[in-house]
Amino acid sequence: MVAIANNPHRAVIEHRVRQVVYQRLGKTLPQTAMAPNPLVVNVSARHCHLTAAAVEALFGKGHTLTVHKWLYQEGQFAAKETLTLIGPRSRVISNLRILGPCRDINQVELSYSDAIALGFDIPLRLSGNIQGTASGMLMGPEGFFELQEGVIRAMRHVHMHPADAAFYEVKAGSEMRLKIGGDCGLALDKMLVRVDPGFKLEVHIDTDEGNACNLQPDTPCELIR
């Protein structure tokens, strides 16, 4: 398992620079610069979470996931291992990325564009809440694994440290709004707040949402109540 150091997200650098510049100039910080943490907005492309048992069924007895790239949330990573997802009409998506570490449920997160292309009818669900959702078949180099349920579109959400929740005056389960600028800007409603002392401030949207507004690292984003 090799840890690859990621470059910091542009939003992180900008936040630090903004704070230092205003301090040097002896000026009052604007609202966004006063936030305890930078606002990082990332697009979650299609991926899956697996149990250790599913990893073994797909990649062989005793196999564990290897780190391809560390994600912004502490301890989370994109694995080197990928899968093929087989949809209800035998259409496939290959190179479906696995995110680690292993969880206690199996879950595939697709965009609606992915789901339509594959012929899946998937519900919008909070990650982890997979009861009664779509089934599917995963194929790995060493075997198949049938998901009885777990194929969903993940609800847009924001990870927050309690300090972020205090700054934005929200709590776990609150809904916020994310304004995204640019040539095809938009505002996403019902951005669900998730709070945990282990979380770093980060919005997760899917590829449909990211492509609708052409989200780039330098696209201005604002999180509002």
Added chain:
Amino acid sequence: MVAIANNPHRAVIEHRVRQVVYQRLGKTLPQTAMAPNPLVVNVSARHCHLTAAAVEALFGKGHTLTVHKWLYQEGQFAAKETLTLIGPRSRVISNLRILGPCRDINQVELSYSDAIALGFDIPLRLSGNIQGTASGMLMGPEGFFELQEGVIRAMRHVHMHPADAAFYEVKAGSEMRLKIGGDCGLALDKMLVRVDPGFKLEVHIDTDEGNACNLQPDTPCELIR
């Protein structure tokens, strides 16, 4: 050429019913019901517009497009004919729908999700403004047609009759905002206004935008200045 009568869009029926009900009850019409025309929001899936010469190159000498389904805008139709689009990495999209009637330019409209899947780097453009945009290859049953340029993502826009423009107090080139409700609602900025006496009030968004908010026929939509 056979004309297939489409069922009216749900928004059209609702608008008429709303007007009649308020009149019967002798109540003042709410703002939305006072609009001269219903607000129809449609998703434009990937498609292309072709010149008569391109149609002949692809489908054979003397071939003209046949109507598969009439669209909401008067005289516009989805053709029975479809094409294969070949991207820069030899990846293809098959069954690319042609919209008729023929135009004086060739233009392929894709979502960013489509473009990424095919390996195209496409710009966001107003339909018809294709100078310097991406090139591509079209394949039909009778031949190939090389597009030197014309592969774009079309800017979100709203077609309006002058009466609609007067009601919303906008003009050609204005930018509006479209609020879309539901479980994953959003508001699309920079909705470009196009005005013509031949237009019916209709918003066109692409599949990324439509899937981002899961637009359905009964999803509430509001067009605001």
